[in-house]
Amino acid sequence: xxxxxxxxxxxxxxxxxxxxxxxxxxxxxxxxxxxxxxxxxxxxxxxxxxxxxxxxxxxxxxxxxxxxxxxxxxxxxxxxxxxxxxxxxxxxxxxxxxxxxxxxxxxxxxxxxxxxxxxxxxxxxxxxxxxxxxxxxxxxxxxxxxxxxxxxxxxxxxxxxxxxxxxxxxxxxxxxxxxxxxxxxxxxxxxxxxxxxxxxxxxxxxxxxxxxxxxxxxxxxxxxxxxxxxxxxxxxxxx
Amino acid sequence: xxxxxxxxxxxxxxxxxxxxxxxxxxxxxxxxxxxxxxxxxxxxxxxxxxxxxxxxxxxxxxxxxxxxxxxxxxxxxxxxxxxxxxxxxxxxxxxxxxxxxxxxxxxxxxxxxxxxxxxxxxxxxxxxxxxxxxxxxxxxxxxxxxxxxxxxxxxxxxxxxxxxxxxxxxxxxxxxxxxxxxxxxxxxxxxxxxxxxxxxxxxxxxxxxxxxxxxxxxxxxxxxxxxxxxxxxxxxxxxxxxxxxxxxxxxxxxxxxxxxxx
Numbered sequence: 001x002x003x004x005x006x007x008x009x010x011x012x013x014x015x016x017x018x019x020x021x022x023x024x025x026x027x028x029x030x031x032x033x034x035x036x037x038x039x040x041x042x043x044x045x046x047x048x049x050x051x052x053x054x055x056x057x058x059x060x061x062x063x064x065x066x067x068x069x070x071x072x073x074x075x076x077x078x079x080x081x082x083x084x085x086x087x088x089x090x091x092x093x094x095x096x097x098x099x100x101x102x103x104x105x106x107x108x109x110x111x112x113x114x115x116x117x118x119x120x121x122x123x124x125x126x127x128x129x130x131x132x133x134x135x136x137x138x139x140x141x142x143x144x145x146x147x148x149x150x151x152x153x154x155x156x157x158x159x160x161x162x163x164x165x166x167x168x169x170x171x172x173x174x175x176x177x178x179x180x181x182x183x184x185x186x187x188x189x190x191x192x193x194x195x196x197x198x199x200x201x202x203x204x205x206x207x208x209x210x211x212x213x214x215x216x217x218x219x220x221x222x223x224x225x226x227x228x229x230x231x232x233x234x235x236x237x238x239x
Numbered sequence: 240x241x242x243x244x245x246x247x248x249x250x251x252x253x254x255x256x257x258x259x260x261x262x263x264x265x266x267x268x269x270x271x272x273x274x275x276x277x278x279x280x281x282x283x284x285x286x287x288x289x290x291x292x293x294x295x296x297x298x299x300x301x302x303x304x305x306x307x308x309x310x311x312x313x314x315x316x317x318x319x320x321x322x323x324x325x326x327x328x329x330x331x332x333x334x335x336x337x338x339x340x341x342x343x344x345x346x347x348x349x350x351x352x353x354x355x356x357x358x359x360x361x362x363x364x365x366x367x368x369x370x371x372x373x374x375x376x377x378x379x380x381x382x383x384x385x386x387x388x389x390x391x392x393x394x395x396x397x398x399x400x401x402x403x404x405x406x407x408x409x410x411x412x413x414x415x416x417x418x419x420x421x422x423x424x425x426x427x428x429x430x431x432x433x434x435x436x437x438x439x440x441x442x443x444x445x446x447x448x449x450x451x452x453x454x455x456x457x458x459x460x461x462x463x464x465x466x467x468x469x470x471x472x473x474x475x476x477x478x479x480x481x482x483x484x485x486x487x488x489x490x491x492x493x494x495x496x497x498x499x500x501x
Contacts, residue, residue: 017489018496059478061485089464089478090273110438110460111431 001035004071004178004209005057010085011065012052026052030066030233036177039200039210039223044230050213053230054180057211058102059084059092073099073177097125101179103171105186107163109156115166116141116151122174133173140169144195161187172199179203181212185219197222247309249274249415249447250295255304257290263471264290268304270466270476274414277441277448279462279479281455281494287471288451289419295449296336296417297326308415331361335408335416339423341400345392345407351378352388354407362411377406381436398429402436409440416441418450422457434460455498459483467491 010030016022027049034040042050055061057068063085072080072095082091096102101122110118119140120133128136141151144165150158155166168184181200185193193216200223203210214220220227248271257264265287272278280288293299295306297318307315311333321329330336338344345354355374356364364370375385381402383395392400401421408416421437422430438461441448452458458465458479465482467475467490475488486492 014485015487017492055484060480062477062481062487089481090276092478093463110435112435 001037001207002071003033004036005211006033006069007031007053007057007066008069009066010053010056010063010068012049012056012061012063027230027233028065030230032228034178034209034211036207036209037204038225039204039212041212041214041220041224041227042230043227048230049233050230051182054102054182054211054213057084057178058096058100058180059087060102070095070099070178073175097122099177101171101174101176103168103179103181103184105164105167105183107155107167107170109154109163111156112154114152115146115155115158118155118166119169119173122170126174136173137169140173141166143199144169144192161189161192164188165192168196168199172203175206175208177208179208179210181210181214183213183215185214185216193219247274248272249309250449251305251307251315252295253305253307255291255294255301255306257294257299258302263287265294265468266471268473270473272415272447272449274447275445276464277446277450277462278464278466279458280449280451280466280468281453281458282468283453283494285470286468288453288468290471291468292417292419292449292451296334297321297330298336311414331358332411333414335411335413337401337404337408337416337418337421339420341392341397341404344404345400347393348391350389350391351383351395351403354392354403355410358407358411373410374406377410378403380440381406382432396429398425398433401425401433405433405437405440409444409446412444413446415447415449418448418452420452421450422452422454430457437461455483455494467494 007030011028013023013025016024030053032040042053044050052061056063066085068084069081070084072082082095084092084095116134116137119137123136124130124133138151146162146165150162155163158166164187185196188196197219200210250272253269255268256266268291280291282288290299294301300319306318308318309315336344346357352371352374355377356370359370359373375388378385378388383399383402392403395403422433425433434457441461450461462479465477465479466473467482467488469490475482475486475491482491483495486495
């Protein structure tokens with residue numbers, strides 16, 4: 001299977017100017033690759049830098065050192081290799097539309113937008129029409145056991161678990177060759193965890209390369225093809 | 240819009256500096272704005288945001304520097320070398336300007352319908368029926384009831400006036416809209432409605448927007464890219480969520496950490 005994502009010597013630290021310029025090293029020398037159809041899980045205790053790695057891949061955090069190379073998906077120049085660490089903002093936005101998806105723990109709600117439209121949005125952004133988007137959104141919301149009476153309501157007032165499932169549906173609806181999973185099963189019940197496991201398996205079968213953070217041991221065992229221990233990526237100045 | 244259009248910047252700003260006598264308004268600002276892109280300029284009062292916005296929108300000539308705009312025929316033109324008539328036409332048709340205070344962008348003593356229709360007449364529309372239909376359609380899109388079309392904006396609430404101002408700006412299908420604190424001074428529920436409306440219209444119409452705000456939540460919701468200004472300088476720029484979640488400069492870190500959590 002072809003390599004979809006390659007991190008080469010990636011390093012990151014935070015400089016906290018409000019705390020007298022303290023430099024907090026996060027990770028250093030991060031090196032791994034992910035193939036199409038493979039799910040790699042980042043392991044290590046809290047604070048080891050797992051989320052920071054995921055956020056750098058998504059372009060949400062800046063990458064100070066090294067390269068993050070992705071093979072682009074559909075679109076005008078599919079199959080091109082882009083270095084996210086040095087990409088222009090609009091290039092990153094394009095990648096987020098057609099190449100890299102991100103399932104975060106928390107839903108950022110938008111006032112007045114219904115749950116089904118929140119879910120459908122990434123698919124519509126990829127060119128589907130609204131009816132198609134809504135139909136697939138409803139299908140996913142129903143698989144994730146979000147009660148039908150909630151679909152047309154804005155998720156701001158939903159419970160934490162309901163919001164999270166809306167967020168998962170939003171993350172899985174579109175086709176991205178690379179999908180980042182940031183604790184997608186935290187605070188879900190067993191039935192819904194099983195749904196997420198199935199969704200991940202379907203994505204694998206479609207050849208999607210995935211990188212995840214999963215503290216849930218059972219889910220991790222079911223979906224991980226490989227576990228990478230993040231504590232082995234020491235930041236040099238921390239060693 | 241063809242892909243070729245999308246691959247060329249709409250606005251190119253190079254080394255724009257504006258002095259007020261000895262005092263600096265904004266200093267050495269350069270950036271490109273692309274079609275469909277929303278750029279937010281943030282910073283505290285007096286940081287030069289509005290000076291820069293006024294320079295970009297030809298309301299205030301920069302002391303030095305160049306601002307080029309891609310005209311509808313595809314040619315890049317220096318805004319400050321356009322003739323007065325060309326510049327006025329641009330502002331009336333291809334551009335919009337949404338003021339913080341709606342009264343600055345509306346004619347307060349003519350009806351809501353006329354406020355919207357006036358911009359259409361400025362681009363040569365003469366058929367009264369068409370103008371009224373268009374005005375009605377736009378009032379609907381900004382959620383103003385059709386039976387208010389003949390009322391003048393003095394009888395409108397602050398939120399309605401702001402929505403009317405937006406309709407007036409968008410009726411001519413501009414490609415670039417400047418916004419100066421469009422949600423400033425509105426209470427939060429009115430703000431949320433206006434933001435949602437703006438977000439949809441901007442996405443549906445593929446508008447390019449330069450928006451000045453001191454509200455980082457507004458910037459996060461509406462903009463793709465963020466520019467942080469301080470004392471006339473652009474001190475940090477990048478993808479909006481990157482600048483807000485991983486701020487690099489001391490001042491940006493201070494700004495982000497000063498947001499009250501609700």
